[in-house]
């Protein structure tokens with residue numbers, strides 16, 4: 001059999017490293033009975049298009065990041081609320097790979113769309129890029145900030161004082177170059193490999209959000225067409241990859257920043273102070289209310305459950 005796995009990023013990315021390792025393990029474990037074909041970003045369409053292809057069963061697996069998937073599974077936008085996840089990496093890793101709120105409560109929203117959520121993993125702290133210094137909501141005044149397409153991100157960047165401009169990933173470089181947008185927000189590795197730094201002079205670390213992604217499969221196919229052994233093989237492989245990808249994302253965060261600095265020595269890197277962050281954190285409070293307004297009772301359960309899981313993991317890990 002051939003399993004098709006589409007990623008939302010280009011070759012060499014975090015998602016690519018994940019998919020490559022998934023492919024290696026599945027092909028090895030199945031003794032060559034199964035081959036996995038990886039489709040990098042650009043070969044099949046936008047993130048939203050990839051998710052759609054999974055729901056139709058045209059492809060079996062895809063990365064589907066909450067920043068885009070929110071247009072289909074609105075509850076997943078909990079991961080687009082700024083300053084919700086922990087400031088501690090290990091805590092987020094644990095919550096994202098294990099939380100019952102994610103794999104039970106939130107899972108039911110995926111199943112309604114014929115998707116099955118296999119896993120979530122972090123890809124790195126999201127950084128703002130711009131051609132000016134941004135330290136306060138005032139600095140965001142009249143600033144066209146490109147966001148992924150989920151409606152919650154429009155709420156988040158409005159709350160921060162910016163003019164949010166949702167668009168697909170593939171249009172960001174051109175949008176920056178043509179000044180249709182003034183800035184964008186992504187993890188360091190993406191800023192490097194998509195070359196956004198070429199057309200941006202500032203990188204601003206505000207600690208507001210870890211980029212998270214999901215790996216989804218077609219629910220009918222997964223539950224009804226795979227054998228119990230195959231399902232087990234997929235689940236085990238996914239379990240094995242949590243540590244692997246976490247190490248990759250950590251390596252990328254430092255390596256890729258060095259690559260940017262080397263390619264563009266005059267780039268200005270700003271680390272917001274605790275006081276400066278506090279202003280954005282405060283502004284983000286109303287985004288939580290918007291989320292509940294937008295998603296109702298099911299969203300409220302996800303938000304409250306996730307907050308409790310994060311707190312518990314923080315206490316347990318002494319973070």
Ligand code: 6CS
Pocket residue numbers: 008009047065068123148168169185186187190211
């Ligand atoms: O900004 C985006 O749209 C994309 N960013 C990353 C790092 N991965 C996929 C996503 O579509």
